[in-house]
Amino acid sequence: MARRKDIDGSMSVPTFYGKELRWKREAAGLSLEGLLEGSFYGKSYLSDIEHGERRMPLDLARHVDRVLGTDQFFERHCEDVRRARRGPHAAYFEKVLEAERHAESIEEWCPSTFPGLLQTAAYARTLVRSAHPYARDEQVEEKVQARLARARLFEDDHAIPEYWAILHESLLLDPIVSPQQMAEQLEGIVELAERRRITPQIVPRKCGAYPLMASPITVMTFPDAPPLLYIEASYSGDTIDDPALVQQYRKAYDRLRAAALSPKASLARIKAAAGDYRHGEQPDRLE
Structure with missing residues (x-):
């Protein structure tokens, strides 16, 4: 089973979100492809999210919560990531x-x-x-x-x-x-x-x-x-x-x-x- 690392409180919201996603995925014993099975997204897209480089689309967040059984965690927080990524932009x-x-x-x-x-x-x-x-x-x-x-x-x-x-x-x-x-x-x-x-x-x-x-x-x-x-x-x-x-x-x-x-x-x-x-x-x- 994957071992959870200590959380760095100084990391950005997208980075924290991505690390949490990766930890949950690995704890469930799933590869990137395994987690994406049944969705319309590719491996590189999910990898970018895990590295804090892309936002999580709502439909993908719901898919991830369903597969990982995370009680809507990623759906609830994907808007926080979007706000953090856009900063002062509209x-x-x-x-x-x-x-x-x-x-x-x-x-x-x-x-x-x-x-x-x-x-x-x-x-x-x-x-x-x-x-x-x-x-x-x-x-x-x-x-x-x-x-x-x-x-x-x-x-x-x-x-x-x-x-x-x-x-x-x-x-x-x-x-x-x-x-x-x-x-x-x-x-x-x-x-x-x-x-x-x-x-x-x-x-x-x-x-x-x-x-x-x-x-x-x-x-x-x-x-x-x-x-x-x-x-x-x-x-x-x-x-x-x-x-x-x-x-x-x-x-x-x-x-x-x-x-x-x-x-x-x-x-x-x-x-x-x-x-x-x-x-x-x-x-x-x-x-």
Whole structure:
């Protein structure tokens, strides 16, 4: 029989939850596959939960409680894990926060703001403050730092997703931060592109009608799971995994990509705009 180790009170909620799951599974004499028998989840998924790296879906928690006879322990506490994992992020963003860490590719279309994964602290702080005007400074800073932390996925050489961001030209021309802060925002994008971490493209202001004109979206693909679509509004967001609908959006995204400037021309445009802001000038509009 498995011997239970002393609990480290300093460990995080997801880590504690995962260790408890592993101890109960091993005490029952079950392998990962044995515990999952009769569910729709794979071995690597459960292993990630045991290591505190993934949330426990409610249906899987109920399955585990039933197999292990744990009196709804894992069902009752899976929401605690979800809250701990998302931190200061909005509840509706929970699935995206986890999914982007396991994604093989991430494709974003951003018509009105730079995507969270590419935002500098100054830019993120301005957006958070505009969305939460009565929040305390420490609450705002907590949200900003949580957003910046997401960009660490570009620094892990073993797990960097293929990241594609299509941006509207207006993001370069209508700044919401100071010229110097805008220069830093654009230079950050250039730096990531030149390190081959991301591929940005620009949709010109005068390109006419184009797909997804008013719909910012994120499409993520995975090596071991179906693709996921995320659509966000100001104070809400929705993740969609319906194959037909995801496919429809992906086709629209491909058409949008065809309407944008090439990656090379887009990067040159972003560089030029960054230089203009750095010198206190307003970038020229594409004609």
